[in-house]
């Protein structure tokens with residue numbers, strides 16, 4: 001959406017999702033006190049791409065749904081999102097904004113702009129508490145709560161995350177193709193990432209930020225492909241508005257660079273699934289079966305919190321599937 005169209009859209013709808021917003025005409029509970037009717041078929045915690053896709057499927061299935069979201073998606077710093085059909089190259093907030101407007105058309109779906117702080121099992125399902133301390137009940141819970149990337153304490157890194165320090169070449173690789181590119185990682189992660197990124201650029205250097213942890217075989221392969229490895233400790237990334245220009249090292253040296261790829265450790269954005277007893281995989285994702293069910297009956301999960309295939313398209317796909325699976329379970333219980 002172009003700037004003018006975007007401004008008109010915001011003016012008409014009041015929606016600025018991800019930053020905050022909330023159109024009073026959409027059934028938002030943000031400023032209301034819920035005293036009586038706080039029973040839902042489904043509560044979705046996380047109202048970004050996965051959660052909104054689940055909400056759309058459930059709203060279209062006539063389910064009473066509450067979407068609780070505190071507006072903190074993982075890609076909020078990225079200026080443009082790529083590789084999602086019909087929305088290639090638009091700001092990620094815009095995708096969420098349109099999605100939210102469309103989901104908001106289903107009268108049984110409500111939104112609550114708050115943090116879900118806890119949940120427990122009840123006789124008929126689950127009770128979810130939010131930061132205002134209100135409690136909402138539902139028969140089923142969906143966690144579309146995403147993951148939180150853990151940034152290294154290198155000055156300039158977090159400022160550039162999603163702008164010129166990138167997590168995925170399928171999302172951003174085309175825009176920095178053939179550019180001077182760094183890999184900020186070590187060992188197997190660095191090797192795997194270097195191999196992958198060599199598809200987009202040959203001007204590639206691996207920065208291990210300390211002694212390299214490659215196997216002998218990996219070192220041989222990197223040498224064969226003339227991929228330099230720099231082990232010097234990094235002091236900071238010199239950047240302007242998130243665009244990294246130089247890597248500065250503790251010994252005073254520096255390397256010019258246009259883009260950097262990093263594979264960061266992560267944690268679940270929301271700890272409620274674990275507190276309910278949902279098991280995690282060894283990698284740290286919520287364990288699910290092919291129907292998106294977690295290891296706790298009645299609790300489903302979708303989006304980045306269940307998979308390393310981290311794209312908007314995949315989050316939407318998993319969210320839609322989850323909405324259908326939750327509805328199927330409700331039908332089977334009632335029919």
Ligand SMILES: Cc1cc2nc3c(=O)[nH]c(=O)nc-3n(C[C@H](O)[C@H](O)[C@H](O)COP(=O)(O)OP(=O)(O)OC[C@H]3O[C@@H](n4cnc5c(N)ncnc54)[C@H](O)[C@@H]3O)c2cc1C
Pocket residue numbers: 045046047048049050051068069070071072073074075076077078080081082083084114115116117144145146147149161162163167171172269270302303304305309310311312313315
């Ligand atoms: C920097 C970056 C750039 C990216 N660029 C692209 C790209 O160009 N193209 C692409 O396809 N993909 C891109 N991705 C991947 C894409 O953003 C994710 O796959 C997608 O956002 C996952 O959607 P999600 O709904 O699972 O999680 P998220 O979008 O992370 O949303 C999770 C939501 O849950 C909410 N939440 C969590 N816990 C609670 C709680 N307790 N209470 C209330 N709300 C809660 C959060 O506030 C957030 O709104 C990028 C990712 C990153 C990190």
